[in-house]
Amino acid sequence: MKKHVIIVAGGKGLRMGGDIPKQFLPIGGKPVLMRTIEAFYSYDPSIHIILVLPLAQQAYWKHLCETYHFVLPHDIADGGETRFHSVKNGLALVGGEGLVGVHDGVRPFVSRQVIAGCYDTARQRHAVIPVIDVVETVRHLTGVGSETVPRNNYKLVQTPQVFDVQLLKDAYRQEYTDAFTDDASVVEAMGKEVWLVEGNRENIKLTTPFDLKIAEVLI
Numbered sequence: 001m002k003k004h005v006i007i008v009a010g011g012k013g014l015r016m017g018g019d020i021p022k023q024f025l026p027i028g029g030k031p032v033l034m035r036t037i038e039a040f041y042s043y044d045p046s047i048h049i050i051l052v053l054p055l056a057q058q059a060y061w062k063h064l065c066e067t068y069h070f071v072l073p074h075d076i077a078d079g080g081e082t083r084f085h086s087v088k089n090g091l092a093l094v095g096g097e098g099l100v101g102v103h104d105g106v107r108p109f110v111s112r113q114v115i116a117g118c119y120d121t122a123r124q125r126h127a128v129i130p131v132i133d134v135v136e137t138v139r140h141l142t143g144v145g146s147e148t149v150p151r152n153n154y155k156l157v158q159t160p161q162v163f164d165v166q167l168l169k170d171a172y173r174q175e176y177t178d179a180f181t182d183d184a185s186v187v188e189a190m191g192k193e194v195w196l197v198e199g200n201r202e203n204i205k206l207t208t209p210f211d212l213k214i215a216e217v218l219i
């Protein structure tokens with residue numbers, strides 16, 4: 001079965017700040033995005049990799065690839081206004097039947113086991129996302145105060161989120177709403193169920209400067 005992955009890196013990285021977009025920052029001496037692409041290539045060298053980048057950053061990315069002698073094959077799509085629009089642009093480069101994963105470019109520590117678990121399970125379940133347990137106590141803001149809620153009723157959601165190609169394409173034909181914070185929420189808005197598999201705790205989303213400190217320890 002043909003496999004694709006859309007690696008989204010079309011965001012602004014506002015919470016990270018800094019002059020260099022977070023997807024290009026070096027971790028252990030190599031740009032984040034190269035590590036993320038390598039994770040999928042080493043899982044399956046035949047996977048079709050689509051990288052979504054803002055148009056204005058594409059020349060810089062090509063320059064980085066030359067500098068680092070990075071030659072893993074990938075197509076490039078233009079970033080959009082939101083993550084939803086970036087995924088949609090990436091999906092336009094996916095043809096035929098098969099499975100397509102969507103992965104945040106800034107999650108370089110996804111394990112091979114989690115990638116394999118998501119794609120393997122998607123053959124039977126059609127829509128699969130990795131999740132991990134909540135390890136702290138969770139409070140719900142009620143409007144007038146707050147209350148503790150049972151944390152075992154909640155999970156933290158990661159990527160890659162893997163779907164049948166046609167299912168994800170149908171989902172992304174819906175009109176955008178800001179409730180679409182990931183791909184699962186887009187698919188669920190069509191009334192389809194999403195299957196959960198275990199993620200890996202190291203698979204953090206590099207969001208703030210603090211996450212970079214953790215990344216340097218994990219590498």
Ligand SMILES: Nc1ccn([C@@H]2O[C@H](COP(=O)(O)OP(=O)(O)OP(=O)(O)O)[C@@H](O)[C@H]2O)c(=O)n1
Pocket residue numbers: 008009010011012013014015016052079080081082083084086087104105106205206207
């Ligand atoms: N228009 C957008 C917005 C986000 N993303 C991608 O979606 C992933 C998760 O988003 P997040 O970490 O929130 O990245 P940013 O939107 O860049 O960060 P911020 O909200 O701090 O600006 C990132 O790999 C980001 O590049 C994208 O491809 N296109």
Ligand SMILES: C[C@](O)(CO)[C@H](O)COP(=O)(O)O
Pocket residue numbers: 083104157158159181182183205
């Ligand atoms: C898709 C995602 O990584 C799942 O946890 C997350 O929702 C993206 O984060 P954002 O900050 O909302 O872009």
